[in-house]
Amino acid sequence: MTTEHFTSPGGRRLAHRRFAPSRSDLTFVWLCGFKSDISGTKVLRLESWAKEEGHGFLAFDYSGHGDSSGAFEDGTISEWRQDALDAIDALTDGPLVLVGSSMGGWMALLAGLARRERIAGMVLIAPAPDFTEKLMWPEFTPRQQEEILSTGKTLRPSDYGDPYPITRALIEDGRSWQLLDAPIDLECPVRILQGAEDPDVPWAHAFRLVDAMSTKDLVFTLIKDGDHRLSRDQDIDRLLATCAELAASAA
Numbered sequence: 738m739t740t741e742h743f744t745s746p747g748g749r750r751l752a753h754r755r756f757a758p759s760r761s762d763l764t765f766v767w768l769c770g771f772k773s774d775i776s777g778t779k780v781l782r783l784e785s786w787a788k789e790e791g792h793g794f795l796a797f798d799y800s801g802h803g804d805s806s807g808a809f810e811d812g813t814i815s816e817w818r819q820d821a822l823d824a825i826d827a828l829t830d831g832p833l834v835l836v837g838s839s840m841g842g843w844m845a846l847l848a849g850l851a852r853r854e855r856i857a858g859m860v861l862i863a864p865a866p867d868f869t870e871k872l873m874w875p876e877f878t879p880r881q882q883e884e885i886l887s888t889g890k891t892l893r894p895s896d897y898g899d900p901y902p903i904t905r906a907l908i909e910d911g912r913s914w915q916l917l918d919a920p921i922d923l924e925c926p927v928r929i930l931q932g933a934e935d936p937d938v939p940w941a942h943a944f945r946l947v948d949a950m951s952t953k954d955l956v957f958t959l960i961k962d963g964d965h966r967l968s969r970d971q972d973i974d975r976l977l978a979t980c981a982e983l984a985a986s987a988a
Contacts, residue, residue, distance in 0.1 A: 738784070740775070740804060745823035749816075752804035753797035754784065755828050760791025763857060763984055764829045767796035768821060768848070770839030771868070772901060774803030778968050779862070779976065783836060786977045792984065793831070797824040810890070810902045813910035814843070814869065821848045825855075832857040834983055836976075839865045839938060839965065846916055849923050858926040858983040862976065863938045863965050864946060867918075869911030872942065873903065896936075917945050926954040926986060928979045930972075932963025 738754045745751055754775060758764055765787045767780045775796040787794040799817040800807035821844045825833065833855050837845030842864025849856045865872065874882070877891065884891045885905045892900040927950060931943045940959055947957050958979075963972060 742804075743824075743827055745820065745827070747816075747819060747823065749800040749820060749823075750806040751797050751800065751820060751824060753795060753824060753828060755795040756788065756793060758791060758793035758831070761793075761984065761988065762831045763834055763987055764793030764795060764831060765834045765836055765980060766825060766829065767794075768835060768837035768841030768844045769796075769799065769802065770841050771865075772802065772809065772895075772897075773838070773841075774798050776803065779838065779966075779973055782973050782977065783980065786980065790981070790984065793829065795824065795828050797821075797828070810904060813907050814847075814914045815910050818844060818847045818851075818914065822851055825852060831855075832987065834858045834860065834980065834987070836860045836862070836980065837864060838862040840868060842866060842943075843868065843914075843916070846921060846923070847914060849925065850921070853923060853925075856923070856925045857987040859923075859928070860976065860979050860983065861927065861929045861943075861946070862967055863931055863935055864929060864943050865938045866946070867911070867915045868938070868942075869908050870915060871917070872938065874908055877903075917949050919949070921946070921950045923950060924952050924954075926983055927952055927956075928983060929955070929957045930963075930967060930976060930979065931957065931959055932965060932967055933959050933961045934963060935965040937965040 801809035835845040
């Protein structure tokens with residue numbers, strides 16, 4: 738499908754792909770990870786599957802990501818959460834299944850809490866709620882932490898490309914959206930797919946959602962040889978089977 742753009746109420750021009758449901762009332766919403774975009778293998782396969790099954794679909798790039806407007810360095814959890822809500826409100830109707838990868842898992846939880854009446858289920862892939870404070874900040878050396886506090890940013894090496902900036906605004910803003918230290922009041926079905934060999938989101942971090950979430954309809958699947966991306970054919974097949982199971986239970 739062709740990527741289109743819409744302008745959010747906040748004036749951000751967000752890239753997206755979408756289609757309405759044809760044989761069900763469900764729409765699957767893909768929520769990207771940190772510094773990721775809607776060109777990835779998982780989102781393209783999910784899009785094709787949703788089309789074949791007659792479900793609706795939405796994927797969008799947060800501001801500063803992919804083909805959306807803005808600079809990545811200017812982004813915060815607050816702004817990306819608002820992007821998610823703006824996209825959901827403007828571009829979807831009816832019940833939703835939120836599919837969030839890494840940071841997208843945090844976004845799915847935040848969006849679900851804000852639009853709980855519309856959420857039919859969630860599929861979380863290596864979910865990283867609270868990652869700015871609980872995963873990223875402790876990994877920085879004292880020198881990097883001081884650099885963030887004194888200059889407003891530091892450059893973080895990446896296994897997937899060039900180093901990228903982490904700003905003081907991102908770290909400080911993320912603290913106000915932490916979820917894991919209190920009950921997460923969501924009653925929808927939740928499925929979590931997590932790799933045991935994930936170097937970015939340790940499985941024990943994602944597993945904290947099992948205790949934190951109020952829903953009893955939660956299944957945590959640990960893939961022993963799985964990495965962070967879970968983009969192998971067998972991983973994506975498992976993702977699509979999980980989405981199909983949620984769609985069947987919602988129906």
